[in-house]
Amino acid sequence: MRHTRLKAAIAVVGLTLSLAACGDAGNDDEGRDVEAEEVSADDFEEGSYMRELVEAGKMTIGVKYDQPGLGFKDAASDLPTGFDVEMAKILASKLGMDPAEDVTWEETISDNREPFLVEGRVDLVLASYSITDERRKVVGQTGPYLITGQQVLVAEDSDITGIEDLKGKTVCSVTGSTSLENVEAAGAKGAPADTYSQCAEDVLNGTVEAMSTDGSILLGLAAQNEGELKVVGDEFSEERIGIGYSLEHPEMCGWINEVLQESFDDGSWAEAFELTLGGDGVETPEPPVLDECPA
Numbered sequence: 366m367r368h369t370r371l372k373a374a375i376a377v378v379g380l381t382l383s384l385a386a387c388g389d390a391g392n393d394d395e396g397r398d399v400e401a402e403e404v405s406a407d408d409f410e411e412g413s414y415m416r417e418l419v420e421a422g423k424m425t426i427g428v429k430y431d432q433p434g435l436g437f438k439d440a441a442s443d444l445p446t447g448f449d450v451e452m453a454k455i456l457a458s459k460l461g462m463d464p465a466e467d468v469t470w471e472e473t474i475s476d477n478r479e480p481f482l483v484e485g486r487v488d489l490v491l492a493s494y495s496i497t498d499e500r501r502k503v504v505g506q507t508g509p510y511l512i513t514g515q516q517v518l519v520a521e522d523s524d525i526t527g528i529e530d531l532k533g534k535t536v537c538s539v540t541g542s543t544s545l546e547n548v549e550a551a552g553a554k555g556a557p558a559d560t561y562s563q564c565a566e567d568v569l570n571g572t573v574e575a576m577s578t579d580g581s582i583l584l585g586l587a588a589q590n591e592g593e594l595k596v597v598g599d600e601f602s603e604e605r606i607g608i609g610y611s612l613e614h615p616e617m618c619g620w621i622n623e624v625l626q627e628s629f630d631d632g633s634w635a636e637a638f639e640l641t642l643g644g645d646g647v648e649t650p651e652p653p654v655l656d657e658c659p660a
Contacts, residue, residue: 396446397640399454404461414614418460418488426453427473427487427609431562433585434642435493438472445470449491449606451637452510452628456489456608459624474559476541479503482611489617490609493579495543496656500609507618508607509653510625510634514600515547516580518587520568525575527598528553537564537576544578547602553577561586569593579604581642605653618658625655 409416418424428445429436438445444465454464462468473481473492481487482504496506517536519525525534532552538544540557549555556573558564564576565586576583580600587594608625610617628634629652638649 396444396451397454397636399451399458399464401458401461401463401467404459409620410616413616413620414488414611415460415617415620418462422461423467423469424457424460424462424488425469425471425486426457427471427478427481427490427492428453429474429492429561430472431560432493432582433589434581435585436491437585438470446641448511448637448641449493451641452608452625452634453489453491455628455633455637456491456621456624474541475539476559478541478609482609485611488610489621492609493582494607494609496605496607497543503612505610505612505615505618506607507610507621507656507658508625509605509656510608511581511606512653513579513581513604513606515544515577515602515604516583516596516600517575517577517598518565518568518583518594518596519575520571521593521595523574523595523597525597528577528601529598531575531577534574537567537573538578539564542578543602543604548577551601565590565594579606607656615659622655622658628652 404419406416406419409419428449430438430445432447435447436445436449437447457464457468471487473490478490478492478494479500482490496509500506517525517528525531528551534553535556536548536553537556537558538548539561540559545555545557558567561578561582567573568576569590580596583596587596608621634652635649643649
């Protein structure tokens with residue numbers, strides 16, 4: 366039932382995002398006003414990374430800048446917006462951080478999510494980050510906090526109706542993404558790009574015949590290019606979107622899961638979903654079941 370409701374919700378995200386995209390230029394709506402909670406370093410175990418962050422009073426979080434509804438930032442905005450960003454705000458607030466003042470929002474593309482965590486350039490990654498066994502060999506990942514599925518984006522006048530029509534054809538997705546692996550496994554020729562916006566541009570100019578990634582991302586891109594791009598086909602994968610952290614700080618997993626579960630229980634997860642991926646007539650899905658942290 367959970368997956369059915371989420372698919373129904375995502376099916377109408379395009380309408381919601383279309384309305385958002387039509388807003389006044391320079392709209393300063395930067396999501397929910399999430400206030401920092403009153404915490405002290407003593408609330409966290411000595412030697413833990415959470416305690417270190419509280420003592421520092423600042424943190425850096427990696428998010429996407431080119432995915433409407435999930436992680437998006439334009440030149441007129443001070444802060445990024447989207448569901449990933451709203452979940453990141455919740456995490457930051459639990460460490461006493463003001464998302465607008467104490468968090469550095471680092472633009473993070475698919476290909477640098479692991480390097481940013483390994484190098485310590487960011488403290489957390491919430492960037493449409495599918496949980497995979499391969500990634501968990503390099504970085505910590507926990508969640509999921511969203512379950513979605515991969516679809517196809519094509520030109521409005523295209524005859525392509527889904528992934529089954531793309532065997533032998535050139536399909537764009539971003540370097541380092543599971544989406545690229547999935548289209549190649551389906552028989553398409555993968556065309557890697559640095560960003561999703563570049564893939565969408567390549568579809569528009571005819572460089573590639575389609576692009577493919579999570580349906581929620583594609584609907585946002587289609588809304589930005591209404592009348593020129595469309596999402597087609599059923600979901601052909603299940604993407605479990607989670608949070609990345611450094612394996613040097615395994616204690617982060619339990620804390621992240623605790624914060625996520627609290628957001629599921631107190632309604633703040635649902636509120637974030639409704640603000641970014643929901644809308645009139647959209648039924649908010651049940652939250653996913655969290656993975657257990659490594660022993």
